Each structure stands twice: as structure tokens, then as C-alpha cells.
């Protein structure tokens with residue numbers, strides 16, 4: 210591992226300049242209270258209230274910038290990190306930009322499984338992952354490297370099949386292709402450099418992660434409030450899988466209470482019917498900005 214001492218304290222974070230990851234990454238940074246402007250016009254953006262600057266890059270370049278320590282952190286798809294083979298550590302999976310790198314071939318052709326690729330031309334923007342996949346299976350292919358619109362290569366007879374990113378499968382279908390095998394499942398990750406950082410930067414990363422984790426946890430949780438007869442509270446407590454014991458407050462109406470708690474979003478709809486059956490009324494669900502545990 211190539212380690213150099215780093216004495217600066219300002220964190221530098223790489224994000225995609227313009228593309229599928231940009232809006233969600235900007236929303237995430239703004240959601241953890243980092244303030245900046247003009248990210249559309251500048252390649253380096255200073256933030257106002259956190260010792261961080263943002264570098265706006267093409268997503269393909271992010272893993273290597275982080276590897277080399279030009280940036281300390283980066284927001285990028287696992288597909289790019291794996292393709293470049295960069296020496297970085299993925300420290301968080303962020304749950305957006307979900308897609309997979311897959312083999313696909315013409316619907317009515319004779320390529321149905323990886324072995325059928327032997328001796329064929331395969332168009333892809335992911336030559337390294339593609340080569341590794343086929344080499345490890347002893348299948349001999351010719352890679353045709355294409356930067357974009359890979360799905361049209363078979364129609365143009367530039368290639369027999371492709372390896373490309375798939376999400377809904379709509380692009381494959383529109384081009385008469387069928388998905389065969391998945392090479393890699395991908396999502397956006399926060400990666401960090403493996404170079405040694407100054408104690409100041411290390412502390413900044415920890416502060417940044419506390420905010421990020423609070424934001425991610427909050428995104429998965431909802432604050433719920435309901436009114437209920439006091440006599441139902443024990444039953445309601447059993448139904449609600451809350452992190453801590455719920456807040457129970459008396460209401461103006463005799464023998465009635467308000468119950469407040471936090472629940473995982475996916476539980477809300479399943480417990481709601483049970484809460485109503487237990488006597489809860491006026492159930493309100495609210496989003497949470499952040500949760501620092």
C-alpha cells in the first residue's frame with residue numbers, strides 16, 4: 210500500500226459532476242447540513258460550514274483520485290471501483306444507484322449461457338470485469354471496448370453480445386437483448402483512501418460519518434404519534450417495535466393518552482392495522498431529518 214503522511218486538515222470529497230448519482234449525492238450532502246453553491250459551474254466547490262471541499266468529477270475517475278489521495282472520500286458506484294481495481298476501502302453502502310453488471314445477448318440468437326460466448330465479440334465499457342469473468346471460466350472472448358450506448362452494438366454487428374449495466378431491463382428490451390448472467394451487483398458507496406491521513410482529517414471523517422449515519426438511519430425511520438385509551442398502552446407497546454420505550458403523555462380527555470415513538474418505515478404499514486385494533490386513533494406518521502444515537 211502506498212502511504213504518505215498528510216498534514217492538511219480540510220477534507221476533499223469526490224462526487225459525480227453530472228449524471229445519475231449527482232442529485233442524490235448532493236441531496237445527501239445537503240441533508241447532513243453541508244452548505245455550498247455553484248456546484249454546476251465549478252470543478253472545486255468550497256463548503257461554508259464544514260471543513261470540506263467537493264471535487265466534481267466524471268464517475269470513472271473517482272476511485273483513482275481517492276486511491277491516490279487527491280481526494281480523501283468519494284461517492285461512486287461499486288461498478289466503477291471494481292472496474293478500476295483501485296486501492297480504496299468502501300466504508301458505506303448508500304442504497305442508491307442500484308444496478309447490476311450483466312451479460313446480455315440478442316433474444317433470438319444462439320447465445321444463451323456464458324459458455325456460448327466462446328470465440329465471440331463482446332461489447333462493453335467494463336473490459337476488466339468482463340475479462341476477469343470469462344477468464345475465470347476459461348472462456349475465450351474478444352472484447353470490443355465502447356464508452357456508451359453499448360446495447361446497440363449487436364444490431365450494428367459490431368459485437369455478438371454485450372456486458373453492461375442493467376436496472377429496470379428497459380434498455381435491453383428496447384434493443385432486442387435478453388439478460389443472461391449477473392457479473393456484479395452494484396450501488397453507490399462512500400469510499401475512502403487507504404493512504405494515512407492526518408489526525409485532523411481522521412477526526413473530520415468521523416464527524417462526517419456520524420452525520421451521514423444519522424441521516425441514513427432517519428431516512429429508514431418514521432416518527433409516529435397516536436391517541437389511545439390509557440388501558441391500551443401495554444398492548445400498543447407490544448405492537449410497536451420501537452428503538453426505545455415510547456413516550457406516553459396524558460391528553461385533556463380523561464383516560465386517554467398520546468403515544469409517540471420511532472419505527473422502521475417498513476414496519477409502519479404492517480403495525481398500523483394492529484394499532485387501530487388495539488384502540489389507537491388519529492395515527493400520524495412524520496419524516497425525521499436526522500437521528501443521532
Ligand SMILES: Nc1ncnc2c1ncn2[C@@H]1O[C@H](COP(=O)(O)OP(=O)(O)OP(=O)(O)O)[C@@H](O)[C@H]1O
Nearest residue numbers: 225228229230267268269286288306307308374376
Ligand atoms: N440504469 C441505472 N440504474 C441505476 N443506477 C445506474 C444505472 N446506470 C448506471 N447507474 C449507476 O450510476 C453511475 C453513473 O451513471 P451515469 O450514466 O451517470 O454514468 P456516466 O455516463 O459514466 O457519467 P460520467 O460522465 O460521470 O462518466 C454508474 O456508474 C452506476 O453506478
Ligand SMILES: O=P(O)(O)OC[C@H]1O[C@H](OP(=O)(O)OP(=O)(O)O)[C@H](O)[C@@H]1O
Nearest residue numbers: 229357358374375376377378379380381
Ligand atoms: O435497465 P435500465 O433501467 O434500462 O438501465 C440501463 C441503462 O442505464 C445506463 O445508461 P444511462 O441511461 O445512464 O446512459 P449512459 O449509458 O449514456 O450513461 C446503462 O448504461 C444502461 O444503458
Ligand SMILES: [Mg+2]
Nearest residue numbers: 267268269270
Ligand atoms: Mg462514467
